[in-house]
Amino acid sequence: MKGWMxxxxxFCLLGxxxxxLSACGKENLTAxxxxxxxxxQSFNLIILTTIVMLFVLAVVMVVYTIVLIRYRKKKGQKDYxxxxxxxNKTLExxxxxxxxxxxxxxxxxxxxxxxxxxxxxxxSDSLNVQVTGNQYWWHFNYEGQEIQTSQDLYIPVGEKxxxxxxxxxxxxxxxxxxxxxxxxxxxxNENTMYIEAHExxxxxxxxAEFCGPSHSLMDFKVVAVSQDEFDQWAQDMQNxxxxxxxxxxxxxEGQSLFQEKNCMSCHxxxxxxxxxxxxxxxxxxxxxxxxxxxxxxENLVQWITDPESIKPGNKMTGNxxxxxxxxxxxxxxxxxxxxxxxxxxxxxx
Amino acid sequence: MSTxxxxxxxxxxxxWDYLTTVDHKKIAHLYLFGGGFFFLLGGLEALAIRIQLLxxxxxxxxxxxxxxxxxxxxxxxxxLAAMPLIFAIMNAVVPLQIGARDVAFxxxxxxxxxxxxxxxxxxxxxxxxxxxxxxxxxxxxxLSITSPGHGVDFYVMGLQIAGAGTLIGGINFxxxxxxxxxxxxxxxxxxxxxxxxxITSILILFAFPALTVGxxxxxxxxxxxxxxxxxxxxxxxxxxxxxxxxxxxxxxYILILPLFGVFSEVISTxxxxxxxxxxxxxxxxxxxxxxxxxxxxxxxxAVGLGPVANxxxxxxxxxxxxxxxxxxxxxLATMWGGRITINSAMLWTLGFIPTFTIGGMTGVMxxxxxxxYQYHDSYFVVAHFHYVIVGGTVFGIFAALxxxxxxxxxxxxxxxxxxxxxxxFFIGFHLTFFIQHFLGLMGMPxxxxxxxxxxQLDLGNQISTVGAFFMAFGVIVFxxxxxxxxxxxxxxxxxxxxxxxxxxxxxxxPAHYNFKQMPLVRGLDALWxxxxxxxxxxxxxxxxxxxxxxxxxxxxxxxxxGLFIAGLGFIYxxxxxxxxxxxxxxMAIMLGSMLARSLKDDHGYHIPKDELEREVD
Ligand code: HEC
Ligand SMILES: [Cu+2]
Numbered sequence: 001m002k003g004w005m006x007x008x009x010x011f012c013l014l015g016x017x018x019x020x021l022s023a024c025g026k027e028n029l030t031a032x033x034x035x036x037x038x039x040x041q042s043f044n045l046i047i048l049t050t051i052v053m054l055f056v057l058a059v060v061m062v063v064y065t066i067v068l069i070r071y072r073k074k075k076g077q078k079d080y081x082x083x084x085x086x087x088n089k090t091l092e093x094x095x096x097x098x099x100x101x102x103x104x105x106x107x108x109x110x111x112x113x114x115x116x117x118x119x120x121x122x123x124s125d126s127l128n129v130q131v132t133g134n135q136y137w138w139h140f141n142y143e144g145q146e147i148q149t150s151q152d153l154y155i156p157v158g159e160k161x162x163x164x165x166x167x168x169x170x171x172x173x174x175x176x177x178x179x180x181x182x183x184x185x186x187x188x189n190e191n192t193m194y195i196e197a198h199e200x201x202x203x204x205x206x207x208a209e210f211c212g213p214s215h216s217l218m219d220f221k222v223v224a225v226s227q228d229e230f231d232q233w234a235q236d237m238q239n240x241x242x243x244x245x246x247x248x249x250x251x252x253e254g255q256s257l258f259q260e261k262n263c264m265s266c267h268x269x270x271x272x273x274x275x276x277x278x279x280x281x282x283x284x285x286x287x288x289x290x291x292x293x294x295x296x297x298e299n300l301v302q303w304i305t306d307p308e309s310i311k312p313g314n315k316m317t318g319n320x321x322x323x324x325x326x327x328x329x330x331x332x333x334x335x336x337x338x339x340x341x342x343x344x345x346x347x348x349x
Numbered sequence: 350m351s352t353x354x355x356x357x358x359x360x361x362x363x364x365w366d367y368l369t370t371v372d373h374k375k376i377a378h379l380y381l382f383g384g385g386f387f388f389l390l391g392g393l394e395a396l397a398i399r400i401q402l403l404x405x406x407x408x409x410x411x412x413x414x415x416x417x418x419x420x421x422x423x424x425x426x427x428x429l430a431a432m433p434l435i436f437a438i439m440n441a442v443v444p445l446q447i448g449a450r451d452v453a454f455x456x457x458x459x460x461x462x463x464x465x466x467x468x469x470x471x472x473x474x475x476x477x478x479x480x481x482x483x484x485x486x487x488x489x490x491x492l493s494i495t496s497p498g499h500g501v502d503f504y505v506m507g508l509q510i511a512g513a514g515t516l517i518g519g520i521n522f523x524x525x526x527x528x529x530x531x532x533x534x535x536x537x538x539x540x541x542x543x544x545x546x547x548i549t550s551i552l553i554l555f556a557f558p559a560l561t562v563g564x565x566x567x568x569x570x571x572x573x574x575x576x577x578x579x580x581x582x583x584x585x586x587x588x589x590x591x592x593x594x595x596x597x598x599x600x601x602y603i604l605i606l607p608l609f610g611v612f613s614e615v616i617s618t619x620x621x622x623x624x625x626x627x628x629x630x631x632x633x634x635x636x637x638x639x640x641x642x643x644x645x646x647x648x649x650x651a652v653g654l655g656p657v658a659n660x661x662x663x664x665x666x667x668x669x670x671x672x673x674x675x676x677x678x679x680x681l682a683t684m685w686g687g688r689i690t691i692n693s694a695m696l697w698t699l700g701f702i703p704t705f706t707i708g709g710m711t712g713v714m715x716x717x718x719x720x721x722y723q724y725h726d727s728y729f730v731v732a733h734f735h736y737v738i739v740g741g742t743v744f745g746i747f748a749a750l751x752x753x754x755x756x757x758x759x760x761x762x763x764x765x766x767x768x769x770x771x772x773x774f775f776i777g778f779h780l781t782f783f784i785q786h787f788l789g790l791m792g793m794p795x796x797x798x799x800x801x802x803x804x805q806l807d808l809g810n811q812i813s814t815v816g817a818f819f820m821a822f823g824v825i826v827f828x829x830x831x832x833x834x835x836x837x838x839x840x841x842x843x844x845x846x847x848x849x850x851x852x853x854x855x856x857x858x859p860a861h862y863n864f865k866q867m868p869l870v871r872g873l874d875a876l877w878x879x880x881x882x883x884x885x886x887x888x889x890x891x892x893x894x895x896x897x898x899x900x901x902x903x904x905x906x907x908x909x910x911g912l913f914i915a916g917l918g919f920i921y922x923x924x925x926x927x928x929x930x931x932x933x934x935x936m937a938i939m940l941g942s943m944l945a946r947s948l949k950d951d952h953g954y955h956i957p958k959d960e961l962e963r964e965v966d
Binding site: 041061 | 411412413416484485489491492494496501569580585586587610620621622623625626628629649652653655656660663664667668670671674675677678679681682684686687688689690691695699702703705707710711713714717718719720721722723725727787790791792794795796797798799800801803804805806
C-alpha cells in the first residue's frame with residue numbers, strides 16, 4: 001500500500017508544486033508540507049480523500065452543468081409539460097453502489113493508519129516525555145532523566161518520542177501540524193501519542209482546544225536536533241547547577257531579586273518537578289518569550305512588569321509583588337544568561 | 350381581504366393579537382421575526398470576528414470579549430436563528446401541505462415560540478449583566494465550569510428554556526403529522542417537506558433530552574456546588590462532550606433535513622416534474638436520521654478514545670455520505686428532462702447543490718480519522734461546517750422564504766432584489782469560507798482571537814473578511830426587500846408558481862381556518878394531479894360544516910415570562926439572597942399560569958356554517 005500511496009503523493013506533489021509553494025503556508029508550521037511521521041500519514045489521507053472527493057464533485061458538476069444548459073425553460077415552451085418520471089431503479093442503484101466503493105477506498109487506509117498511530121508497542125524502548133498543558137503554557141518532563149523544560153520540547157530527529165499528556169486545568173490540545181496531527185490533553189486521563197520528525201528544525205506547535213482568553217497565544221516549539229546534539233543537550237541539562245552565580249554584576253543582582261520577588265514560588269530553575277509557572281532552566285535559549293514574543297530584553301521587561309499586556313488571563317498576573325522597570329531589567333539580565341547548554345534552537349537548522 | 354381588515358386595526362390590537370395567537374400562520378410570522386432578529390445579531394457578531402481577524406495581532410476587540418462574541422455567534426446562530434427560522438417555515442407550511450386546519454396542539458405551539466423567545470432574550474441579557482458566556486457554543490467543561498462571572502450561567506438557563514420550546518415544537522409537529530393529515534394523504538403521498546419535518550421532529554424528540562441532561566448537570570455544578578464534571582472531586586469531564594454531541598450531531602441533521610425537504614419542493618415545482626425517486630428520498634432521509642445518532646464521537650477523534658472507537662465512528666460517519674449522495678443525484682435527476690425556471694427561490698437551490706456537495710466532500714474528509722487529526726479544531730472544520738450549515742440551512746431558508754413568502758404574507762418578494770441578495774451572498778460566502786480550508790491546514794486553529802505576524806496567515810484572513818462584508822450586504826438587501834414588499838410588493842396569486850402541493854390550492858394568505866372543507870388527496874402532488882386531470886382544484890372530502898377553532902391565549906406568554914424571571918433567580922441566587930424572590934416569583938407565575946390552563950375548560954369556538962357560506966372564495 002505504501003508504494004502506490006507514495007506514487008500518488010509524488011505525482012500530486014509534482015502537479016501541485018506551483019500551487020503548494022505559493023499557498024501551502026509557512027514552513028515548519030503548515031500541515032501541507034509534512035516533515036514528520038504522523039503528518040505524513042495525515043497528508044497521504046488528505047490527498048487520497050481530496051482526489052476521491054474531487055472526482056465526485058466533478059461528476060456532480062458535469063451533470064449539473066448539462067442540466068442547466070439543456071433543460072432551462074426556452075422560448076415557446078410555455079405550455080410544455082415534461083414527462084413525470086417516478087424514478088429509475090438502475091440509475092438509483094448505480095449512485096448508491098459507486099459511492100460505497102469510493103468510501104471503501106478511503107476507509108481501508110484510514111483504519112490502517114488509525115491503528116498505526118495508536119501503536120504503543122515501542123513506548124518502553126523510546127524516549128518518553130510527560131507533557132503537561134497549562135493555561136497558557138506547556139511543560140515537558142523527560143521521564144527518568146531529571147530534565148524539565150517548558151515551552152521548547154527538544155527531541156532527537158528520526159526517533160519515535162512518546163508523549164504522555166495530561167492537563168493541569170482545562171482541556172488543551174497538542175498540535176504540531178508539520179510533524180503530527182493533534183491530540184487532546186485532558187485533565188482526567190493521560191493520553192499517549194508519538195511524534196517523529198524527519199528533519200532537524202524548529203517546529204511551531206499550537207494549542208488547538210479552546211482554553212480561555214490566551215488560547216491563541218499558547219504556542220510552543222518542537223526543536224528536533226540530531227541524536228548527538230540531543231545527547232549533549234540532555235547531559236548539559238542534567239548537569240545544571242541551579243544556584244550558579246552569574247558572572248555579570250547586574251545579573252547577580254537580578255538573581256537575588258528573582259528570589260526576593262517571590263518568583264521562585266512558581267518558577268523552578270533546575271530539574272525540580274512541574275510548578276505553577278514555566279521552568280526557566282534554559283530560559284536564555286528559548287526560541288520565544290512566553291511562546292509568542294521575541295526573546296529580547298525589552299520584551300522580557302514588559303513581561304515581568306505587565307504580563308497581562310502580552311497574554312490576557314495568564315496565571316502570573318497579579319500573583320507576585322510589584323516589580324519596577326529597573327528591577328525587571330536586572331532580573332531580565334539574569335534570566336537571559338541562563339544558557340546551560342550550547343544546544344539551542346539554532347542548532348536545529 | 351384579511352390584510353385589508355388588519356390594516357385598519359390599531360397597533361395595540363395587532364400586538365395583542367400576536368401576543369395571544371395560537372394560529373400556526375401567525376406563529377410562523379413570530380418565529381420569522383424572532384429568528385430573523387437573532388440572525389442579524391449573530392451576523393453582527395460574525396462581522397466583529399472577521400474585523401478582529403483582518404490583520405495579525407489585531408486588537409479591535411480584547412481577547413476576553415472576543416471569546417464572548419464567538420461563543421454568542423455560534424450559540425445564537427444555531428439555537429436562536431437557524432432553529433426558529435426552520436420552525437417559521439414548518440409552521441407556515443406543514444399544516445397547509447398536509448391539509449390540516451392547524452397543528453395538533455395550538456396552545457403548545459404558541460408556548461414553544463414564547464419559550465424560545467424568552468430563552469433567547471435571557472441569553473442575550475448577559476451582554477448587559479456582566480458579560481456574555483465565553484466557553485464556546487459547545488461549552489466544554491472544565492472551561493465552562495471555571496469561567497468566571499455569570500456568562501455561562503446565562504448560557505445554561507437560556508438554552509434550557511429555549512430548548513424546552515424546541516422540544517415542545519418537535520412533539521407538536523410529530524403529533525400533527527401523525528394525526529392530522531387530510532383524507533387520502535397516506536404517508537407515501539406526503540410532500541417531501543412534510544416528510545423531512547416529520548423526521549426532524551423525531552430527531553428533536555430524541556436528541557434534545559441529551560442536551561437538557563447535560564445542561565442540568567452543568568447548572569448544578571455551577572450553581573449548586575455539585576461535581577459531576579469536576580475531575581478534582583472525582584467527576585468526569587469527557588462525559589460532557591458525549592452528552593453534548595449525542596445532542597449536537599443529530600442537531601446538525603435537525604438543521605439540514607427540513608431544508609432538504611424545501612429544496613425537493615422547489616426543484617420539483619420549478620422543473621415542472623415529479624420528484625425523482627420519491628421513495629428513495631424518503632428512505633434516504635430516514636437513514637440519515639438513523640445514522641445521525643451513531644456518529645457523535647467523530648467530533649471527538651482527538652479526545653483519545655482509542656483506535657477502535659475512532660474507527661467505528663469513522664466508518665459510521667462515512668456511511669452517511671451514501672444517502673446524502675442519493676439525494677443530490679435525485680435532485681439532479683429531477684431537473685434532468687424538466688423545464689427549469691430560474692427565479693430567486695431556484696437560484697438559492699442551484700447555489701446550494703455545489704456548495705453543499707463541497708461541504709459533504711469535506712465531511713467525508715474529516716471523517717477520515719487520521720486526516721482529521723490535522724483538520725480537527727482548525728479553520729478547516731470551520732470552513733466545513735459553514736459550507737453545510739450556511740450552504741445548506743441558510744441557503745435553504747432563503748429558498749423557502751422566497752418560495753413561500755406569497756403564502757405567508759400574500760405578496761411576492763421582489764425578484765431583482767432577490768437576485769442581488771443571492772449573488773452577493775453566494776459570492777461572499779465562498780470568498781469567506783473557501784480559503785478557510787487552507788488556513789486550517791496552514792496551521793490556524795479555530796477560536797483564535799488573533800494570529801501572529803509572519804505565519805503566512807494574513808492573506809487568507811483578509812480575503813475571508815472581505816467576503817463576510819459581501820454576505821452582510823446581501824442580507825441587508827434582503828431586509829430591504831422584505832420591507833419594500835410589505836409596503837409596495839406585488840399582490841400574490843393563490844398559486845403563483847404553478848405549484849403541486851395542497852398549500853397552493855388555497856388563498857394567499859389562507860383564511861385563518863385554512864381549508865373550508867377538508868380536501869381529498871388522491872396521490873403524491875395532490876394539486877398537480879387535479880390540474881393534470883383538468884379540474885384544477887381539489888375535491889372536498891366532507892360537506893361544508895361548522896369549523897372548530899381554538900381560542901387565543903395569553904397564558905403561553907405568561908408561562909415563558911415566569912420561566913425567564915425564575916431563570917434570572919437561579920443565576921443570581923448564587924451570590925444574592927434577594928434572587929430567591931425572582932426564583933420563586935417566576936416559578937409562581939409559571940405554575941399559576943399552568944394551573945389556570947388546567948382548571949379552566951377551554952373548548953374553543955365554532956365558525957358557523959352559514960358564515961362560511963357567506964364568504965366568497
Ligand atoms: C503565581 C505564580 C508566578 C509567579 C509568582 C511568577 N510567575 Fe512568571 N509565570 C507564571 C506563569 C503561569 C507563566 C506562564 C504564563 C503563560 O505563558 O501563560 C509565567 C511566565 C513567566 C515567564 C516566561 C517564561 C517562558 O518560558 O517564556 C517569565 C520570564 C517569568 N514568568 C518571569 C517571572 C518573574 C521574573 C517573576 C518574579 C517577579 C515571576 N515570573 C513570578 C507564574 C508566575
Ligand atoms: Cu490551551
